[in-house]
Amino acid sequence: MTPPDLSRRDLIYLTASGGLLGLGAPGSNAEAESQQAQARPEKRSVELTVNGERREFQIAPSVTLLDALREHLELTGTKKGCDHGQCGSCTVLVGGRRVLACLILAISEHQGEPIETIEGLARDDGVHPLQAAFVAHDALQCGYCTPGQIMSAIGLLREGRPADDDAIREGMAGNICRCGAYEGIVAAIRSISAGGVE
Template sequence: MPEVGVRVDVEVTVNGVVRRARVEPRLTLADFLRTHCQLTGTHLGCEHGVCGACTVLVDGDAVRSCLVLAVQADGGEVTTVEGMASPDGELSPVQQAFRDNHALQCGFCTPGFVVSMTAFLRDNPDPTDEEIRDGLSGTLCRCTGYQGILKAVRAVADANRERR
């Protein structure tokens, strides 16, 4: 067990920007993003990996940032919900679909859904509704009843199919 007060250097590329900090080894990636990077779009709901609100991409994989230590992401690339839109502010296809299909309600779970569905649709660009429901199961929503969210993901999948 590390000594109290011990800190380690981490370097993480977050949304294309290299971020360096000296942190306690037990600091979660979620807290690193929120406190050291001032990126508060990564929400903390349960801090036990159950709700999915803190989902980010680490080296392209969707992970719950409350379960990953910042030191584990050292040298890696992290994309948060803030990094989903283009530099000029144009929303990503998933973000736009959530907006267009009223999948936002209170918005607390939205960052987790947007990030996880971005990775899901990258890996499965033309999913069935059953596959979408399974993909959505990793993030909890207490407001929408999931219908708008399902519709938004379906809209992106349909657009993917039309582009091929």
């Protein structure tokens, strides 16, 4: 498909005014945007390949990949924890690499690259070995950060086998687990790291 004709200026304007910033600092309320408000670009067509499936839909250019996945494609396995790239809950793989879905727009240069989310991880037998390892090592409690932890761990393992537990810890430093299941997370990744991962 044709990439949307969106200028850099449009993007900066759109992201600054809401999309990427979520609510913005609650204080930036307003700065009087009422006249510009009427002139927003309309929705555009976007085509994403998510978990091997091509999805084409209409979307406002300001929508993040995270909101596109969750609210437009109803793939809610990817979680929103901060919307600022600070917690890692929304980690997905784009082109095989770890990406924070809240920090990129759905309409972006990543279009066309395969997107992998937690929903696409399970194999035919129902579960990916790393998912099983997370359960076996009690690498979760509330489960909210878990999809992001697992996708991040998949990305980490694809980047090369971590040398030791400290390398796993550093490699997973961008994924906060408020329940504090870090030891289990390290143990689960270690158990898979030894055998390699696809």
